[in-house]
Amino acid sequence: MLAKHFRYSIYFITITLLISSCSSNRAPVFEKRLNEENKKFDEKATKSKGILADFSKDKLVSRVNNSFLPKNIGIILPFDSAYENISKSIIYGMTEAYYSSPRFMANTKLFFYPSDAQSSNQISQSIKKDRINFLIGPLRKENLSKIMGQISSNIDVLNLNINDSKDYRRKGFFRFSLNPEEEARQVAKFARTKGARAIIIAQDSNWGQRISKAYLEEWSNSHGEILDHIVYDPNEKNFSEIITKVLHIDESHARKNMITKLIQKKIKFEARRRQDIDVILLAMDHENARQIIPQLRFHKAEKLPVFAGSRAFAFTQDVSFYKDLDGLYFLDVPMLNNNNYLFKATTESHYPRLFAFGYDALNLIPYLYQMERNEFLTYPGKTGYLRVNDEGIVIRNLNKYRIKNGKVKLAKMD
Structure with missing residues (x-):
């Protein structure tokens, strides 16, 4: 030592x-x-x-x-x-x-x-x-x-x-470079093994645009379908509105309100997310990822596979970080092995x-x-x-x- x-x-x-x-x-x-x-x-x-x-x-x-x-x-x-x-x-x-x-x-x-x-x-x-x-x-x-x-x-x-x-x-x-576009294409290929229909959630930045473009190109090349592409402000503090929108939770609440108004009675209600999504592709850093992934779980998307590149992961000993990102699939360097x-x-x-x-x-x-x-x-x-x-x-x-x-x-x- x-x-x-x-x-x-x-x-x-x-x-x-x-x-x-x-x-x-x-x-x-x-x-x-x-x-x-x-x-x-x-x-x-x-x-x-x-x-x-x-x-x-x-x-x-x-x-x-x-x-x-x-x-x-x-x-x-x-x-x-x-x-x-x-x-x-x-x-x-x-x-x-x-x-x-x-x-x-x-x-x-x-x-x-x-x-x-x-x-x-x-x-x-x-x-x-x-x-x-x-x-x-x-x-x-x-x-x-x-x-x-x-x-x-x-x-x-x-x-x-x-x-x-x-x-x-x-x-x-x-x-030789740590090319983010090439990494994103590998993420898309990885995600494609889980399904053909995807949504992209990307931060509004030059880097986010580059990653999104690589996702879109690779998904198109593999004949997949991008159902939705959400761009958000990385300085946003509350991502609940973004998640409910992309998962159509807001539409579920809108239908409930319409029915309640029609029948003039309170009804038992549980919001449901859209059911046509196979995978979720993230273009964001680890700080946003640890906010958005728990929101996805909270809004009934815990069974959807979520994929991202290396920026969504941080080398840290913070146990809560790994709990926040639980379930995430990502690509990174081989030296990530803790041993x-x-x-x-x-x-x-x-x-x-x-x-x-x-x-x-x-x-x-x-x-x-x-x-x-x-x-x-x-x-x-x-x-x-x-x-x-x-x-x-x-x-x-x-x-x-x-x-x-x-x-x-x-x-x-x-």
Whole structure:
């Protein structure tokens, strides 16, 4: 326990020094080697393969060959106030991947370039000076064209933003992101196994519109029917009116009032929801989800399967959170498993999914060409089971979960 605490303390000190040095032309280089890591690395690889029940062994990427490891990896990330925590979490994941792999440490140096503190020209000069032969980033899509126009075509690139990078189709250009639209399409496919008729409840925001659009497109492609699409104000405090409207509870009350008026007598009455819904698709964050899902149960929809993406779930030890979301089906990263040390190491201080993103971004490098040549090869990443399509885009297949009786479990569909 003490050794693990010491190890993460070293990481914290290293990253603190790194962030504070971002105004220089080059951030510090990680050159320190750790002994006795080979055994730990092999044990982790064995454990990760043990959970891959969905993939046959011949479709998994092979063990890394040192000849495919770049000598110098450049990483371009922003460190301004809007992106500082995001970049820190990504870097924590990268350093965890780096120190967990003796092969990386024996062969590779990491160079960090702050895109907010340096111009694209300064970064490209540093890339040339440092003899970078693999580049991760940039994270901001507006920086991509500037950087790509100034670096050598011999430098392989793993761009961290899929949007607006379709024009770059040269050899050695790959794209990897936590794409919310792709995640939403997987949620829709997952939900489609429960029925063809759905309603969508989405927050009124740019993100909510993007998720709703992905739901609608995937549902249409599978010949399903969207019965209703409700958009709500995410700052709303009382969601009862929204729920009664989408479930037609308000119409049930209206019929009761009409009958009472006609017969001029009080009648026994129990509101009934509409019966034509198979599934409910949510496009919302976890704060709204924990308000809306209990309302669905209260208004007689407790038997309807409810599906959402990873934003509806939060990494928390709050027991009441899991009770509020009881019954929810959702997709998320494999590292959600509570027994995973990465989960425990990141839930309190970082953005866990971004930590996993940084971890996978570095670890994928030796496999990218191998995976691009065979789209069916799968890498067991922390952000999902990963493959690379013929356009160089890293596709994530997420885990399916369900919250049941206050616990998160891998979902078992009937």
